[in-house]
Amino acid sequence: LADENRGRIMKTSDLEELNQIRVKLLGKKGPITEVLRGMRDLAPEERPQVGEFANKVRDELKTAIENQRHDIEQEMTAHKIAMETVDVTLPGTPVRRGTAHVIEQIIDDLEDLFMGMGYQVVDGYEVEEDKYNFEKLNIPPDHPARDMQDTFYLGHDLLMRTQTSAVQARTLESHDFSKGPLKEISPGRVYRRDTDDATHSHQFHQMEGLVVDKHITMADLKGTLLAMARHVFGAEREIRLRPSYFPFTEPSVEVDISCFRCGGKGCAVCKYSGWIEVLGAGMVHPNVLRSAGVDSDVYGGFAFGVGPDRLAMLKYGVDDIRSFYTDDLRFLHQFKTEG
Numbered sequence: 001l002a003d004e005n006r007g008r009i010m011k012t013s014d015l016e017e018l019n020q021i022r023v024k025l026l027g028k029k030g031p032i033t034e035v036l037r038g039m040r041d042l043a044p045e046e047r048p049q050v051g052e053f054a055n056k057v058r059d060e061l062k063t064a065i066e067n068q069r070h071d072i073e074q075e076m077t078a079h080k081i082a083m084e085t086v087d088v089t090l091p092g093t094p095v096r097r098g099t100a101h102v103i104e105q106i107i108d109d110l111e112d113l114f115m116g117m118g119y120q121v122v123d124g125y126e127v128e129e130d131k132y133n134f135e136k137l138n139i140p141p142d143h144p145a146r147d148m149q150d151t152f153y154l155g156h157d158l159l160m161r162t163q164t165s166a167v168q169a170r171t172l173e174s175h176d177f178s179k180g181p182l183k184e185i186s187p188g189r190v191y192r193r194d195t196d197d198a199t200h201s202h203q204f205h206q207m208e209g210l211v212v213d214k215h216i217t218m219a220d221l222k223g224t225l226l227a228m229a230r231h232v233f234g235a236e237r238e239i240r241l242r243p244s245y246f247p248f249t250e251p252s253v254e255v256d257i258s259c260f261r262c263g264g265k266g267c268a269v270c271k272y273s274g275w276i277e278v279l280g281a282g283m284v285h286p287n288v289l290r291s292a293g294v295d296s297d298v299y300g301g302f303a304f305g306v307g308p309d310r311l312a313m314l315k316y317g318v319d320d321i322r323s324f325y326t327d328d329l330r331f332l333h334q335f336k337t338e339g
């Protein structure tokens with residue numbers, strides 16, 4: 001009995017089946033119970049031997065069942081663990097990584113350059129007050145310069161800023177000159193009421209630069225812009241300043257860089273002139289200093305406003321500014337960076 005059943009017990013790998021075997025062998029209707037129950041029919045001298053034997057068989061079966069149950073449970077746990085194991089050597093599902101937008105890359109790069117020269121990066125407001133976007137920049141309400149910078153008005157005195165120069169007006173007001181010079185750049189979005197086409201966008205980017213201290217000269221401006229031009233377009237670049245007009249700078253200049261496609265000789269990129277116009281700049285107008293409460297007899301400085309969109313178009317030969325804003329991944333992924 002014991003051997004045959006031990007074989008059955010050890011063959012099963014199923015807890016349910018094992019339980020059935022247990023009930024069948026050790027239960028109330030099982031052979032052991034039956035033997036023990038039949039004891040009363042036996043001669044008294046036979047009872048101890050039969051009883052002892054039956055108990056021994058019962059204990060053996062019990063132990064065998066217990067051991068098997070333990071084995072099965074262990075097997076199941078092992079199986080479960082094996083199923084849950086992650087094979088770290090399997091190739092994963094590729095994750096589509098985004099990348100910094102090409103305009104963002106240009107801005108990041110300029111920030112690095114200027115921070116290296118001791119400038120701080122200042123955020124402004126895209127929704128701006130008329131007085132910071134215009135009035136404190138020497139552009140009173142009836143000034144014709146407002147025509148070129150028509151914008152979106154959000155209320156009587158609130159508008160979408162047309163130029164990052166608005167940040168100049170704010171920081172000039174808040175800067176504590178007793179603690180040292182003001183040197184800032186301020187990149188961000190600006191807005192104009194323009195109809196979008198290949199070279200116009202109703203929103204684009206600018207980066208303002210402003211340095212105000214004692215004894216700042218136009219040579220400082222020129223040196224700074226030359227450093228920027230060479231950083232962005234190559235060490236062989238030269239720059240040229242042409243007289244221009246902005247209400248908040250005097251004198252004002254338009255800044256050209258020597259063409260990087262044709263070695264200064266002339267090609268379509270520079271309209272066959274050898275020079276490419278890249279930005280506007282000038283010496284901060286005394287009125288701007290004064291309306292910010294800065295003593296224009298003691299302090300002076302320079303400012304410039306450069307367009308990251310324009311830089312990116314020139315640098316990468318992009319001929320339509322709308323490409324930057326229409327989210328065509330085939331276009332944007334050309335500027336994908338590592339890391």
Ligand code: PHE
Binds near residue numbers: 164165246282306
């Ligand atoms: N804010 C001017 C523009 O939008 C650019 C500029 C900035 C010119 C600073 C001079 C000084 O055209």
